[in-house]
Amino acid sequence: MGRTGVMYENRETAGSPWTFLTRGEGETRELASRLARLLRPGDVILLVGELGSGKTTFVKGLAEGLGVRERVISPTFTLHREYQGRLPLHHLDAYRLRGARDLSELGVEELLEGEGVVAVEWGERARELFGHEYLEVNLSYGGEDNERVIRLFPGGGTWMERLGALGEDAHGG
Secondary structure, eight states: OOTTSOEEEEOOSTTOOEEEEEESHHHHHHHHHHHHTTOOTTOEEEEEEOTTSSHHHHHHHHHHHTTOOSOOOOOTTTSEEEEOSSSOEEEEEOTTSSSHHHHHHTTHHHHHHSSOEEEEETGGGTGGGGTTOSEEEEEEEOSSTTEEEEEEEEOSTTHHHHHHHHHHHHTTO
16 A cells, blocks of 8 residues: 555556556545656557546546646547646547547647647547557546546556556555
8 A cells, every 4th residue: 555545556567557446536636646747748648437437537636746737627528628737738538539530630649749748538439549659547446436446558668667666656665
């Protein structure tokens, strides 16, 4: 158990997730905030999970960790919201889209070329657009109402190394 009560299990093999158990929105946002400290320009976070599983809450935590001061809300109807922090945060929602092609038509490639980070809710609908250069955050309900199981699946690049640092932080290292 880490300093915040976030439970952590590290399997440390390629393709296996880093698994966290959070209790309540505060712990989910705190985990995301810690992850945000590891983000670099051009990073893509794909958020996957059922309706109400905490995707927007996780993005709120990313925003807090990036130093965003404005209120973060779901871009369900606008499809894209941008927030300014240490790195610009581009918050996209693929729920209403038919697939990766629709997201491409919104100009996501241009966002990736900039200095910002892209977080996509319902990211499974656009996974193919990003090749293997993304971090998938899979959120699901835990055993109790306020628990979430959060699995981080590293794509290419340096995600394995960076997630190792996140795991050490969860253990209080």
